[in-house]
Amino acid sequence: MLSKKGIKSEVKVRFAPSPTGPLHIGAARTALFNWLFAKKNKGKFILRIEDTDISRYKKEYEKDILKALKWLGLNWDKGPYYQSRRKEIYKKYIKKLLKEGKAFWCYHTKEELEAEKKEQMKKGEAPRHICEHKLNSQKSEVKSAIKNSKLKGIIRFNTPIKKIKFTDVIRGEIEFDTSLLGDFSIAKDLNNPLYNLTCVIDDYEMKINYVIRGEDHIPNTPKQILIQEALGFPTPYYAHLPLILGPDRSKLSKRHNAMPINEYKRLGYLPEALINFMAFLGWNPKNEREFFMLDDLIKEFSLESIGKSGAIFNIQKLDYLNGYYIRHTDLNKLTKMCIPYLEKAKLIKKIKDLKFKILETNEIIDFNYIKKIVKLEQERIKKLNEIKELTEFFFKKKLKYKPELLKWKNISLIEVKRNLEILEREILKIKKNEFNEKKLKDILMPLTEKYGRGEILWPFRVALSGKKASPGPFEIAEILGKEKVLERIREAKKLCEVSS
Numbered sequence: 001m002l003s004k005k006g007i008k009s010e011v012k013v014r015f016a017p018s019p020t021g022p023l024h025i026g027a028a029r030t031a032l033f034n035w036l037f038a039k040k041n042k043g044k045f046i047l048r049i050e051d052t053d054i055s056r057y058k059k060e061y062e063k064d065i066l067k068a069l070k071w072l073g074l075n076w077d078k079g080p081y082y083q084s085r086r087k088e089i090y091k092k093y094i095k096k097l098l099k100e101g102k103a104f105w106c107y108h109t110k111e112e113l114e115a116e117k118k119e120q121m122k123k124g125e126a127p128r129h130i131c132e133h134k135l136n137s138q139k140s141e142v143k144s145a146i147k148n149s150k151l152k153g154i155i156r157f158n159t160p161i162k163k164i165k166f167t168d169v170i171r172g173e174i175e176f177d178t179s180l181l182g183d184f185s186i187a188k189d190l191n192n193p194l195y196n197l198t199c200v201i202d203d204y205e206m207k208i209n210y211v212i213r214g215e216d217h218i219p220n221t222p223k224q225i226l227i228q229e230a231l232g233f234p235t236p237y238y239a240h241l242p243l244i245l246g247p248d249r250s251k252l253s254k255r256h257n258a259m260p261i262n263e264y265k266r267l268g269y270l271p272e273a274l275i276n277f278m279a280f281l282g283w284n285p286k287n288e289r290e291f292f293m294l295d296d297l298i299k300e301f302s303l304e305s306i307g308k309s310g311a312i313f314n315i316q317k318l319d320y321l322n323g324y325y326i327r328h329t330d331l332n333k334l335t336k337m338c339i340p341y342l343e344k345a346k347l348i349k350k351i352k353d354l355k356f357k358i359l360e361t362n363e364i365i366d367f368n369y370i371k372k373i374v375k376l377e378q379e380r381i382k383k384l385n386e387i388k389e390l391t392e393f394f395f396k397k398k399l400k401y402k403p404e405l406l407k408w409k410n411i412s413l414i415e416v417k418r419n420l421e422i423l424e425r426e427i428l429k430i431k432k433n434e435f436n437e438k439k440l441k442d443i444l445m446p447l448t449e450k451y452g453r454g455e456i457l458w459p460f461r462v463a464l465s466g467k468k469a470s471p472g473p474f475e476i477a478e479i480l481g482k483e484k485v486l487e488r489i490r491e492a493k494k495l496c497e498v499s500s
């Protein structure tokens with residue numbers, strides 16, 4: 001059905017988020033799959049903001065959604081359309097349905113509806129409202145009684161009892177018995193239509209021919225097909241994407257590190273990593289390939305290769321992909337991306353283009369200095385926000401660490417101090433303009449042969465970084481420069497004195 005030949009008219013898909021929360025990973029995956037399907041088939045990807053639920057609507061959510069989509073690179077061809085601005089269109093259709101008796105006003109009170117629900121639950125039936133008002137609504141005495149009453153009604157669909165069948169591109173044939181649906185509501189009144197109705201009208205008006213959305217919308221599909229039939233609209237193809245589950249196969253939640261997209265962005269995940277990660281939430285290539293950027297996905301993606309069973313969300317996979325994309329990011333670009341994290345941590349402050357101040361020391365550094373630091377960590381970091389923790393020792397006036405950390409194995413602090421003195425003496429011999437990694441190695445490596453590798457290099461590295469794990473001492477030393485290196489060695493010596 002989905003072969004190239006099978007798609008007769010231009011593919012038109014939509015992403016239709018409700019701005020009742022930020023753009024979450026699940027909805028973003030829906031957006032991605034719609035986008036890919038549109039690109040693959042040279043069709044159109046439409047963005048529609050379903051903002052009819054004003055009680056839960058927030059402008060900030062709407063902004064968040066648009067920002068996150070743009071950041072991911074999922075640009076839309078048309079829209080955003082806002083349902084709140086299309087009320088006249090919906091009204092026209094509601095009136096038509098009412099006039100034709102395909103919809104009706106229901107005046108049952110909340111209490112009556114509750115009682116009906118209780119009764120049905122008791123009998124083990126699906127809770128639904130089967131309304132007797134629909135039978136009477138055309139009778140003139142009912143009409144005038146309604147007109148004269150102050151009752152606040154709701155508009156419901158006059159559900160015919162039948163079987164609804166549709167073929168889901170992913171799940172195959174799905175059949176529904178409409179008697180389980182009851183006379184579902186489609187509008188609060190003429191000016192306040194509800195989701196199932198607005199969705200059907202917009203999909204028709206916007207000529208959407210493929211509806212790709214989460215599996216949680218399957219129960220809405222028979223209702224939407226009924227409305228399409230009542231209005232004489234064609235039924236689009238449906239593709240319901242599998243649920244996203246945690247590694248323990250439970251419902252995906254914060255506990256599994258499922259978050260809104262902008263939160264991932266804040267933590268330093270790259271859009272490429274999220275795209276790659278989300279693509280695998282349901283879709284799989286036919287081979288072992290792991291890394292896919294948007295362009296690769298356009299080539300490889302198809303709805304048919306989406307699985308039916310739940311997609312497992314595993315944050316370690318995302319971290320792994322993120323590490324990969326960080327390693328493959330151009331160093332200049334990566335440095336630019338890391339700088340905001342160092343600024344936010346109040347380690348550095350931008351003073352002008354490509355010039356920064358180290359806040360603790362007031363020292364002025366340039367972009368290349370930061371670039372060297374970032375380069376040291378590029379292979380290791382999994383998320384950009386780790387850059388602070390990993391590199392802050394470069395920007396500190398004084399390092400804080402326990403003297404014991406300077407000890408290689410069981411050697412005493414007295415010996416550590418002696419080794420630091422040897423280091424200091426040798427380093428003093430290096431000219432400032434020759435102070436680089438190579439020179440340091442040439443001078444210091446012979447010492448390791450004489451005094452032991454760990455004995456020399458371990459306290460050297462700890463003196464410079466204050467950390468148990470860090471890049472090697474020669475690389476750090478070159479970046480810090482002769483003066484700071486000597487200063488840190490002297491500080492380490494002092495620590496040994498105080499504690500021995």
Ligand code: GLU
Pocket residue numbers: 016017018050199212213217
């Ligand atoms: N506004 C709905 C949602 O956010 C869209 C559902 C649909 O795609 O039809 O879940």
